[in-house]
Amino acid sequence: MNSASKNTSAGNGNVKIITLDPGHFHAALVQKEMYSGIDPEVNVYAPGGAELEAHLALIKQYNERKENPTKWVEKVYTGSDYLEKMLSEKKGNVVVLAGNNRQKTEYINKAIDAGLNVLGDKPMAINFQNFNLLQNTFAKAAQKKLLLYDIMTERSEITNLLQRELAQSPELFGELKKGTSNDPSVILESVHFFYKFVSGKVLTRPSWFFDPTQQGDAIADVGTHLIDLVQWECFPDQTIDYKKDIKINSSRIWPEPLTLSQFSLITNQSTFPEYLKQYVKSDTILQTHGNGEINYTLKDVHVKTIARWEYKAPPGGGDTHYSILKGTKSNLEIKQGKEEGYQPTLYIIPVGNQNSFESTLKNTITRLNASYAGVTTEKTANGWKLVIPQSYKIGHEAHFGQVMTRYLQYLKDKKLPEWEVPNMLAKYYTATKGLEMATTNTK
Incomplete structure (x- = not known):
């Protein structure tokens, strides 16, 4: 049997990964551990070069580590026809995509056309034209009974999970304000x-x-995580219809300057490439498309998301997250600043004078312990903070394994949750429509 005629259905319980043009480290992070039901042989198709080498080096690092080494076997094809070769050979049934976003939506569309499931890193669309293609691709995936899914690691972060849980407690949180x-x-x-x-x-x-036409602007790239969390936390397991439920009121983008020396340290390149020079000021300052904000309503609730980039974190710091959900009885606020030791910390702040709030909080935490054992509270100046056992704080890189585990279960079940596809469309509509509005306003 030749490779092109192999059964590419994942329903047989044997998942075989194809990695296509891995230009982002997220492609390797889904292979940081081994999984039951996945063939250890992975076929990689790429044009060759430094990005592929960096990907393979990470896989090699995971295979050779002392503790719990992985056992991946990478079968690599390089050549200018890497996409056509992948589509014709079909040496697997799940395409993993994480890299240059300029062609990502087209790659997804062609993989679905070829009868392959897709696990795609965010963003799956970086402009509104991509969104329209993505919408058509989801329709084809449904017809072919294929699973197209994006990697939303922030759903696995413990403070986000607990913020979502507490927001569903009417006694503690009340109702989400408009x-x-x-x-x-x-x-x-x-x-x-x-x-x-x-x-x-x-x-x-x-x-x-650093090219917005290849990576995407901040609000259409990392901003998708924020939009996803809003939907997932505020309206859990509910279907969102972007045509009816979302109204974008305003949006804006602004640059984050990066010096040539900083750019060189990050990329190992001594000069700005030609395609970036349109964003360079004074010959040495790159105006990156690193910041963006969207103000919109989701089911009549007013929402603001802000995605920002900076050069380097302060000592002891890293990527940070802020989130607040305002309820009629309390606000649930995640902070990750210096005061929190740059660790995400969830605060519960009562609204108004509630004599019984502490008792309500105690009862809520007792119920919460049935699913999250060991979580307690500590009094603060204006409320309480959750004290979360260290065992739940597994780190961002480990979240990729949790996403993969969920996706494998969906493949086994041969379906995604009913709300996932419409909500992915709602997410990418919000991000790309917000970017379109912001871009129009800056012209």
Whole structure:
């Protein structure tokens, strides 16, 4: 039997990964551990070069580590026809995509056309034209009974999980307020850093990472995590219809300056490539598309999301997350600043004078302990903070394994939850429509 005629259905219980053009370290992180039901042989198709070498080096690092080494066997094809070769050979049934986003939506579409499931890193669309193609691709995936899913690691972070849980407690949280455009009831902000460590080593980013036509603007890239959390936390397991439930009121983008020396340290390139020079001021300052904000309503609730990039985190710090959900009885607020030791910390702040709030909180935490044993509270100046056992704080890189585990279960069940596809569409509509509005406003 030749490779092109192999059964590519994942329903047989044997998942075989194809990695396509891995230009982002997230492609390797889904292989940081082994999984039951996945063939250890992975076929990689890429044009060759430094990005592929960096990907293979990470896989090699995981295979050779002393504790719990992985056993991946990478079968690599390089050549200018890598995409066509992958589509014709079909040496697997799940395509993993994490890299340059310029062609990602097209890659996803062609993989679905070829009868392959897709696990795609965010973002799966970086502009509104991509969104329209993605919408058509989801329709084809449904017809072919294929699973197209994106990697949303922030759903696995413990403070996000507990914020979601507590927001569903009417006794403690009350109801989510509607808010106003000047006082949104939901605010999420993330700060990422260009200079960072991955698996213990300084990350080298490709130069194209700083090109918005290849990586995407911040609100259409990392901003998708924020939009996803808003939907997932505020309306859990509910279907969102982007045509009816979402209204974008305003959005904006603004640059984050990066010096040539900083750019060189991050990319190992001594000069800005030609395609970035349109964003360079004074010959040495790159105006990255690193910041963006969207103000919108979701089911009539006013929301603000802010995605930002900076050069380097302060000592002891890393990517940070801020989130507040405003309820009629309490606010649930996640902070990750210096006061928290740069660790995400969830605060519960009562609204108004509630004599019985402490008793209500105690009862809520007791119920919470049935699923999250060991979680307690500590009094603060204006409320309480959750004290979360260290065992739940597994780190961002481990969250990729949790996403993969969920996806494997979906493959086994041969379906995603009913709300996932419409909510992915709602997410990418919000991000790309918000970007379109912001771009129009800056012209």
